[in-house]
Amino acid sequence: MRVLGIDCGTERTGYGIIDSDGRSHTIVIAGTIRTSPRNPLSARLAMIAAGLREVISQHRPEEAAVEEVFHAVNAKSALKLAHVRGVALLVIAETGMSCGEYSPLSIKQSVVGYGRAEKQQVEFMVRSLLGPEAPTGQADACDALAVAICHATRKGRAVA
Amino acid sequence: MRVLGIDCGTERTGYGIIDSDGRSHTIVIAGTIRTSPRNPLSARLAMIAAGLREVISQHRPEEAAVEEVFHAVNAKSALKLAHVRGVALLVIAETGMSCGEYSPLSIKQSVVGYGRAEKQQVEFMVRSLLGPEAPTGQADACDALAVAICHATRKGRAVA
Numbered sequence: 001m002r003v004l005g006i007d008c009g010t011e012r013t014g015y016g017i018i019d020s021d022g023r024s025h026t027i028v029i030a031g032t033i034r035t036s037p038r039n040p041l042s043a044r045l046a047m048i049a050a051g052l053r054e055v056i057s058q059h060r061p062e063e064a065a066v067e068e069v070f071h072a073v074n075a076k077s078a079l080k081l082a083h084v085r086g087v088a089l090l091v092i093a094e095t096g097m098s099c100g101e102y103s104p105l106s107i108k109q110s111v112v113g114y115g116r117a118e119k120q121q122v123e124f125m126v127r128s129l130l131g132p133e134a135p136t137g138q139a140d141a142c143d144a145l146a147v148a149i150c151h152a153t154r155k156g157r158a159v160a
Numbered sequence: 161m162r163v164l165g166i167d168c169g170t171e172r173t174g175y176g177i178i179d180s181d182g183r184s185h186t187i188v189i190a191g192t193i194r195t196s197p198r199n200p201l202s203a204r205l206a207m208i209a210a211g212l213r214e215v216i217s218q219h220r221p222e223e224a225a226v227e228e229v230f231h232a233v234n235a236k237s238a239l240k241l242a243h244v245r246g247v248a249l250l251v252i253a254e255t256g257m258s259c260g261e262y263s264p265l266s267i268k269q270s271v272v273g274y275g276r277a278e279k280q281q282v283e284f285m286v287r288s289l290l291g292p293e294a295p296t297g298q299a300d301a302c303d304a305l306a307v308a309i310c311h312a313t314r315k316g317r318a319v320a
Contacts, residue, residue, distance in 0.1 A: 042253035049250055069239055079229055082239045083246030090209055090247050093202035 001155060002028065004061035004097070005148030006052070007140045008069075008084040011035060013048050014140025017059050018130070018148045022156010025149055027130045028059055030141040041080070045087045052091045064092045065100040065151035067107065067143075100151040110150035122146050161315060162188065164221035164257070165308030166212070167300045168229075168244040171195060173208050174300025177219050178290070178308045182316010185309055187290045188219055190301040201240070205247045212251045224252045225260040225311035227267060227303075260311040270310035282306050 001021070007014035016030035033051035035044035066089065069082050092099045105115040112125045123142045127134045129149060135141045161181070167174035176190035193211035195204035226249065229242050252259045265275040271285045283302045287294045289309060295301045 040259075042249040042259050045246055045250045046253040049254075075235060075238075078235075079238060079242045082242035083249065086205055086243030086246030087250050089202040089243065090205045090250070093206040094209075099200075099202050 001063060001152060002059070002061045003148040003152045003155075004056065004059075004064045004092075005144040005146065005151065006064065006066045006088050006092075007143035007147060008066065008081055008088055009140060010041070010044060010080045010084055011037065012140045013051070013084060013088070014138070014142070014144035015052065015055050016141055016145030016148050017055070017061050018145065018152060020149070020152035020156065022152055025129055025152060027133045027145065029055065030135050030138070030145055031055075032138055032140045041083060045083060048084055049087050049091050052088060053095075056091070056095050056097075061097065063100070063151065063155070064097045065102060065147045066092075067147055068101050068103045070104065100154065102147060102150050102154075107146050107150045110153050111146045161223060161312060162219070162221045163308040163312045163315075164216065164219075164224045164252075165304040165306065165311065166224065166226045166248050166252075167303035167307060168226065168241055168248050169300060170201070170204060170240045170244055171197065172300045173211070173244060173248070174298070174302070174304035175212065175215050176301055176305035176308050177215070177221050178305065178312060180309070180312035180316065182312055185289055185312060187293045187305065188221075189215065190295050190298070190305055191215075192298055192300045201243060205243060208244060209247050209251050212248060213255075216251070216255050216257075221257065223260070223311065223315070224257045225262060225307045226252075227307055228261050228263045230264065260314065262307060262310050262314075267306050267310045270313050271306045 005016045013033045017028040018025045035047050108117040109115040165176045173193045177188040178185045195207050268277040269275040
């Protein structure tokens with residue numbers, strides 16, 4: 001199963017694609033779509049959509065997964081993030097992929113085995129699960145890979 | 161100037177196109193894109209995007225306008241609305257239109273002359289500005305027309 005994970009953000013949207021049988025995972029590609037705050041939100045959304053469409057058409061994932069949006073932290077950033085998430089869900093729907101949605105807690109639980117893990121622990125585990133080809137110093141790409149791993153693990157468990 | 165106004169919503173997204181010289185306005189088309197809560201959000205976003213693209217390609221507006229999102233009322237509905245708004249802004253950006261964004265207060269101020277006007281007053285004024293062709297009993301289409309009128313009036317004043 002080839003899974004695309006997306007970590008939405010207005011400034012940096014991370015993406016990561018893995019091949020997985022539900023237990024072991026291989027990285028296909030991971031990266032970050034960056035947009036400048038000097039551009040209006042609509043132009044930034046168009047850049048994010050174009051970037052995601054390109055990654056999808058090049059690497060043909062079969063399923064997709066995104067993080068659930070949570071409104072606890074900061075209402076204004078959550079609203080901005082929801083705009084990007086809307087665009088990501090649209091791009092996914094338009095390519096006909098099914099899309100899993102996971103809470104930050106479930107993602108950490110899947111990858112680290114502990115729902116309240118720190119960001120660095122997630123990055124460490126993503127790297128130990130995917131090997132040296134996992135990106136270093138790219139927090140957003142790494143978070144996207146974590147979402148993909150979470151989805152692949154859940155799906156693998158459902159099939160088994 | 162031909163202006164498209166959009167009133168975003170997950171269940172009902174209103175749209176309205178007017179021709180305007182900044183003072184007098186004629187209605188071109190107005191309607192509502194409805195989506196069912198039984199469909200996942202991603203499918204609903206795809207329906208909204210398809211609906212908006214169709215209206216744009218049929219009626220070729222030159223500019224667009226949407227309401228600003230406000231997070232005061234209900235955090236959960238504001239987040240859902242922001243997903244739809246992200247999709248609307250994307251569709252607008254991809255067609256190359258510039259897009260005005262207005263607060264509910266400015267829209268009411270433009271249409272009724274009073275920022276704290278009731279919904280019925282807005283509908284009444286939209287109908288008296290646009291004539292009998294304005295839709296009746298379609299609150300979302302009417303709100304979309306109000307956004308378009310607000311944009312056309314502001315632009316008209318800027319040019320004069």
